[in-house]
Amino acid sequence: MNNLYFIGYEAAQQTSEQLTEKSPLANNEIVNNKIVQLAKQFDMTIVDSGFKPVANQIYFAYSHPWLSLYLELNGRVTRLQFDLAEGEVGFRAARVSKSNEVVAKAIGCKPHYRPKVFDATAGMGRDSLIMAMLGCEVIMHERSLPIYLLLENALNRLQQKWPDISACMHLENYDSLQVNEHWIRERKVDVVYLDPMFPERKKSALVKQEMRIFKVLAGEDADADQLMINTLKSGVKRVVVKRPKGAEHLASKKPNHEIIAKKFRYDVYLNH
Numbered sequence: 087m088n089n090l091y092f093i094g095y096e097a098a099q100q101t102s103e104q105l106t107e108k109s110p111l112a113n114n115e116i117v118n119n120k121i122v123q124l125a126k127q128f129d130m131t132i133v134d135s136g137f138k139p140v141a142n143q144i145y146f147a148y149s150h151p152w153l154s155l156y157l158e159l160n161g162r163v164t165r166l167q168f169d170l171a172e173g174e175v176g177f178r179a180a181r182v183s184k185s186n187e188v189v190a191k192a193i194g195c196k197p198h199y200r201p202k203v204f205d206a207t208a209g210m211g212r213d214s215l216i217m218a219m220l221g222c223e224v225i226m227h228e229r230s231l232p233i234y235l236l237l238e239n240a241l242n243r244l245q246q247k248w249p250d251i252s253a254c255m256h257l258e259n260y261d262s263l264q265v266n267e268h269w270i271r272e273r274k275v276d277v278v279y280l281d282p283m284f285p286e287r288k289k290s291a292l293v294k295q296e297m298r299i300f301k302v303l304a305g306e307d308a309d310a311d312q313l314m315i316n317t318l319k320s321g322v323k324r325v326v327v328k329r330p331k332g333a334e335h336l337a338s339k340k341p342n343h344e345i346i347a348k349k350f351r352y353d354v355y356l357n358h
């Protein structure tokens with residue numbers, strides 16, 4: 087998946103037929119500037135009219151302030167955008183309860199203490215948002231470039247709505263497997279949070295086409311055990327792993343304790 091193409095926002099349609107229509111780049115300065123800037127930064131091609139979407143190629147469209155990704159999967163072109171401040175995600179985030187959130191217990195929040203968290207598998211940024219809402223500083227790593235770009239765009243929109251919260255969320259396009267003891271110490275990380283993909287999620291959450299596309303972009307996270315081993319070696323005080331109920335422990339490491347939530351569980355490891 088090395089080829090990423092930008093299309094103008096006029097081309098931001100949802101079906102293959104519509105995508106093949108003539109679609110000149112929008113005559114809109116903000117939109118054009120944003121597309122040109124991203125295309126330059128990430129070495130992408132700008133496609134502005136009369137193209138056919140190719141299976142497994144990723145297309146982006148920017149319609150200020152939304153970045154959308156289009157991917158053809160099984161003959162259907164689907165659009166993917168990330169919400170943080172908007173929709174259900176924003177609604178839930180606005181109602182975060184400082185005392186009742188399960189994640190607050192898992193990461194070790196206390197009445198006058200908020201840990202600095204490193205979310206090593208940022209994804210759609212939803213868990214990071216909840217932790218930032220709880221008052222934590224969160225460093226977020228996402229290694230998939232398309233997912234990173236969508237998340238960065240969602241964070242930009244979050245900044246308009248909740249600037250104080252977005253100021254606590256620091257996203258980097260980086261592979262967390264590279265993180266070591268020195269980095270953890272230098273960035274003053276108290277807790278590492280891991281939520282790698284889990285194949286069995288296919289049956290439940292991944293039924294939606296958007297979630298299938300997310301999985302194509304992120305892959306299976308087959309190296310999650312290695313990430314866990316590296317994380318424990320980094321000497322961080324606490325590691326929290328989000329797992330589906332009934333799943334094995336990452337790297338077969340038994341946690342110090344488990345917190346069971348409605349749909350998943352948290353494995354908590356304390357590093358002494």
Ligand SMILES: C[S@@+](CC[C@H](N)C(=O)[O-])C[C@H]1O[C@@H](n2cnc3c(N)ncnc32)[C@H](O)[C@@H]1O
Binds near residue numbers: 228229262281283305
């Ligand atoms: C299940 S999703 C995380 C969902 C996230 N907790 C949320 O609330 O939206 C897993 C994400 O972690 C990313 N990921 C997996 N291993 C990684 C690594 N070693 N470094 C950076 N990102 C990683 C994947 O690309 C994927 O986007």
